[in-house]
Amino acid sequence: MSDALREKALRLLARRDHSRAELVRKLREDGSAEDVAALLARLEEGGLLSDARFAKQFVSSRATRFGARRLAHDLRQRGISDSDATDAMASMELDETARARAVWARRFDCAPQDAKTWAKQARFLQSRGFSTDTIRKVLREQPEQEHE
Structure with a gap:
């Protein structure tokens, strides 16, 4: 060596x-x-x-900007085992909905008023790795027919 x-x-x-x-x-x-x-x-x-230390540091530095799906995907891309990724994800301080609300609030100043703005805001949150259920909660669950 x-x-x-x-x-x-x-x-x-x-x-x-x-x-x-x-x-x-x-x-x-x-x-x-x-x-x-x-x-x-x-x-x-x-x-x-240490892969475990790396995973925890990675998650803590990005948890305020990204959802659990995106974080898990990024950890897999970096060769982190599922067990280390799960442990790191468990260390996140805020729940998924609270983090999604914070990300949404930094980007948008008001709730969606029509289907077009709802779709735009939903796509933004989806690109950040938040789940569909979380996105619906954050965007205050508008009726399905309005945003299809």
Whole structure:
């Protein structure tokens, strides 16, 4: 295992936490797969690399802007196991509806008055990863025929 590979890994971890999968992707061109795996194992043993810690930090930094579906998807994209993702998601302080209301309030200043604005606001919340039920609660559950 080369010192340059170790230095690059430490430099990356000094900037922010990374998942194991992210570091594998960033280090694979600088060393063999065996060297990268050995280095990451040593970093995990030393407590410098932790997928669980990364997941909790990731969720806490983005929970005020995104819904649970989006956060879970982003964690999967970064190679986080389902158990670590579930633990991190459980640590969210506000419930999904309260977070969706806060996101909605930062973007929009009034409740939707017609089907077009309802659809626009719903699409915005959906793009942020909030569930349909949550979106309906936030937008005060207008009758179905008005927003189809």
